[in-house]
Amino acid sequence: MKKFLIDTYIILKEELRILIRNPFWVFIGLFEPVVYLLLFMPFLKGVTSAPGFPAESTSRFFVPGLIVMTAMFNSSYSGFGVLDLLENGFIERLRVTPVNRLSLVLGFVLQSVIVLLIQSIIICIISLFFGYSPSFTGLVLLFLLVLLIAITLSSISYSIAFLVKDGGMLASVINFFVLPLFLLSGIMLPLSFAPKIIQGIAMVNPFTYAVNASRFLSDGLIAQNTVVIAFILFIILSILTLQWFIRVMKETVA
Amino acid sequence: MKRKLPVSIRNSPIPSFKQLNCIVISLTKKYIMNDIVIEVNQLRKIFSSGKRKSKSVEAVKGIDFNVTKGEIFGLLGPNGAGKTTTLRILCTLISPTGGNINILGYDLAKYQKEIRNNIGYVSQKGGLELRSTGRENLILQARLYGMSNIEAEDRAEYLIEKLELQSFADRKAKTFSGGQKRLFDLSAGIIHTPKILFLDEPTTGLDPQSRSHIWNEVTKLHDEGTTIILTTHYLEEADVLCSRVAIINLGKIVELDNPAVLKRKIISGDIITLNFENGISLQTASGLLSSESFVKEIKTVDTLLHVYVDEGDSALPLVMSVLHKNNLSIQTVSLSRPTLDDVFLKLTGRKLIDEKE
Ligand SMILES: Nc1ncnc2c1ncn2[C@@H]1O[C@H](COP(=O)(O)OP(=O)(O)O)[C@@H](O)[C@H]1O
Numbered sequence: 001m002k003k004f005l006i007d008t009y010i011i012l013k014e015e016l017r018i019l020i021r022n023p024f025w026v027f028i029g030l031f032e033p034v035v036y037l038l039l040f041m042p043f044l045k046g047v048t049s050a051p052g053f054p055a056e057s058t059s060r061f062f063v064p065g066l067i068v069m070t071a072m073f074n075s076s077y078s079g080f081g082v083l084d085l086l087e088n089g090f091i092e093r094l095r096v097t098p099v100n101r102l103s104l105v106l107g108f109v110l111q112s113v114i115v116l117l118i119q120s121i122i123i124c125i126i127s128l129f130f131g132y133s134p135s136f137t138g139l140v141l142l143f144l145l146v147l148l149i150a151i152t153l154s155s156i157s158y159s160i161a162f163l164v165k166d167g168g169m170l171a172s173v174i175n176f177f178v179l180p181l182f183l184l185s186g187i188m189l190p191l192s193f194a195p196k197i198i199q200g201i202a203m204v205n206p207f208t209y210a211v212n213a214s215r216f217l218s219d220g221l222i223a224q225n226t227v228v229i230a231f232i233l234f235i236i237l238s239i240l241t242l243q244w245f246i247r248v249m250k251e252t253v254a
Numbered sequence: 255m256k257r258k259l260p261v262s263i264r265n266s267p268i269p270s271f272k273q274l275n276c277i278v279i280s281l282t283k284k285y286i287m288n289d290i291v292i293e294v295n296q297l298r299k300i301f302s303s304g305k306r307k308s309k310s311v312e313a314v315k316g317i318d319f320n321v322t323k324g325e326i327f328g329l330l331g332p333n334g335a336g337k338t339t340t341l342r343i344l345c346t347l348i349s350p351t352g353g354n355i356n357i358l359g360y361d362l363a364k365y366q367k368e369i370r371n372n373i374g375y376v377s378q379k380g381g382l383e384l385r386s387t388g389r390e391n392l393i394l395q396a397r398l399y400g401m402s403n404i405e406a407e408d409r410a411e412y413l414i415e416k417l418e419l420q421s422f423a424d425r426k427a428k429t430f431s432g433g434q435k436r437l438f439d440l441s442a443g444i445i446h447t448p449k450i451l452f453l454d455e456p457t458t459g460l461d462p463q464s465r466s467h468i469w470n471e472v473t474k475l476h477d478e479g480t481t482i483i484l485t486t487h488y489l490e491e492a493d494v495l496c497s498r499v500a501i502i503n504l505g506k507i508v509e510l511d512n513p514a515v516l517k518r519k520i521i522s523g524d525i526i527t528l529n530f531e532n533g534i535s536l537q538t539a540s541g542l543l544s545s546e547s548f549v550k551e552i553k554t555v556d557t558l559l560h561v562y563v564d565e566g567d568s569a570l571p572l573v574m575s576v577l578h579k580n581n582l583s584i585q586t587v588s589l590s591r592p593t594l595d596d597v598f599l600k601l602t603g604r605k606l607i608d609e610k611e
């Protein structure tokens with residue numbers, strides 16, 4: 001157990017050290033949400049008054065969704081960070097050492113999680129200037145949900161990177177899955193605006209629950225079924241995807 | 255070796271006292287007297303891509319070899335022969351499709367952790383984290399083998415001094431030359447003083463100076479008692495460094511022995527090459543020498559005369575005296591022993607792809 005903790009710490013520290021050398025990536029990942037905040041949220045102003053719109057203010061509707069969106073896109077691209085490490089033999093060098101395999105996996109995943117939490121905090125701070133006023137406890141829980149989403153998607157992304165070892169392939173696989181999941185999660189516009197079929201499909205999308213939960217949480221409404229469902233779903237998903245990544249890490253022919 | 259005994263006994267459920275005694279003797283022989291540290295039996299590896307069988311590659315086709323404590327064992331073969339695959343299996347990176355492997359008494363299928371603690375591996379690609387410095391790479395490696403921060407720093411410093419890497423140790427690894435990278439790869443591989451060190455093409459693509467630096471370090475490690483398994487497609491490297499060489503081609507070991515023995519075994523005799531001033535003396539010499547009993551064969555190539563003999567050392571004075579008696583003057587003379595290249599060519603019908611830098 002002690003070795004496991006030390007190993008995880010060593011790998012995570014190494015990953016963060018490399019990241020701090022090049023903090024550029026943290027900010028690149030912020031570009032998209034900030035552009036949405038500046039250029040898309042104003043559009044929503046006109047829609048807020050439309051019949052059936054669930055929230056009174058655009059920021060209360062859009063900012064929680066934006067945080068989930070950032071988690072979706074940025075975590076699912078974490079696999080790109082290991083492609084060169086796979087290529088130059090660094091991962092293989094790690095795998096020859098007696099380092100704990102779970103530590104190896106957690107080191108990479110936690111690095112993605114930390115980056116994402118920093119990005120989420122920055123988005124929240126910027127949003128304050130756009131009239132976003134979240135509940136504090138709700139926000140802490142929302143970050144916890146974001147953490148679970150980040151574990152899930154970065155584990156998937158790393159695993160695919162290990163399996164395909166190719167940037168182009170990784171990008172197409174990720175886009176193929178993440179884009180529809182994103183559009184069907186009600187981040188951009190309320191799902192109540194969508195046709196019944198789309199609403200039906202959205203009900204089997206775990207991110208729909210995450211997005212709805214994120215809105216409840218930022219409003220401070222914690223004891224909601226949706227919130228509970230979202231947490232249960234993503235706890236299960238993060239365990240399953242972590243296990244997948246561990247298996248890939250153990251067996252993959254790099 | 256005595257490997258057959260335990261296998262035959264495994265078939266009969268209750269071994270007799272005599273049989274048990276045999277096992278003890280054979281085990282003693284294997285692990286103590288002969289000090290076998292690596293035992294590979296019928297190793298096979300098939301890379302299957304997807305479900306289609308047609309796409310799968312049989313990279314290693316059932317190879318056997320043992321490595322004794324303290325030797326430098328070479329796997330020699332052209333690109334695609336299966337050298338890297340074999341090493342990666344031995345280093346616990348990929349699992350074999352078939353066969354048994356025992357390293358330092360540990361069954362590879364079960365005791366991967368124990369094996370990892372005792373081996374070092376320098377892959378073909380190296381594996382430095384290029385955005386970190388050489389020293390940081392070494393410290394990380396030491397930490398992963400369980401050293402504390404201070405121990406790791408000391409060990410990194412020790413190796414940097416020992417291998418004379420001070421002048422570039424604190425530069426980012428991406429600025430290193432090929433030779434500098436390789437020296438750091440090697441240092442990372444020996445950070446935990448492994449009992450067995452695997453080196454995958456440690457010198458490929460390097461300039462002669464860097465190559466000899468690496469060779470020196472490998473020789474030093476060998477002198478310190480490390481068992482070394484290296485792959486190469488440089489013949490002279492295998493020839494100079496290795497106590498035994500397995501010539502591997504298309505996933506199979508075609509020959510395995512001491513390099514000198516291999517050359518004797520496959521190609522008997524030496525070659526005396528004479529360079530004449532003119533064609534007439536060449537013709538005359540050819541005629542005279544071919545009637546001598548110590549000459550096995552004669553071949554003319556341009557102005558060169560290749561004289562194949564059994565014992566070059568004793569034949570050379572005889573050749574010279576024949577030429578001298580007949581007043582035939584030569585420009586140069588050289589005595590060459592067969593190279594592993596000749597051996598490889600004879601065994602496989604193909605040449606090793608030797609990239610000349
Ligand atoms: N991960 C892999 N997937 C599929 N085929 C592979 C893989 N690694 C190696 N091979 C194939 O196995 C054969 C042996 O390769 P390798 O062991 O790298 O040879 P060497 O190191 O002797 O040059 C080659 O035909 C190579 O293409």
Ligand SMILES: [Mg+2]
Pocket residue numbers: 334337338339378454
């Ligand atoms: Mg190779």
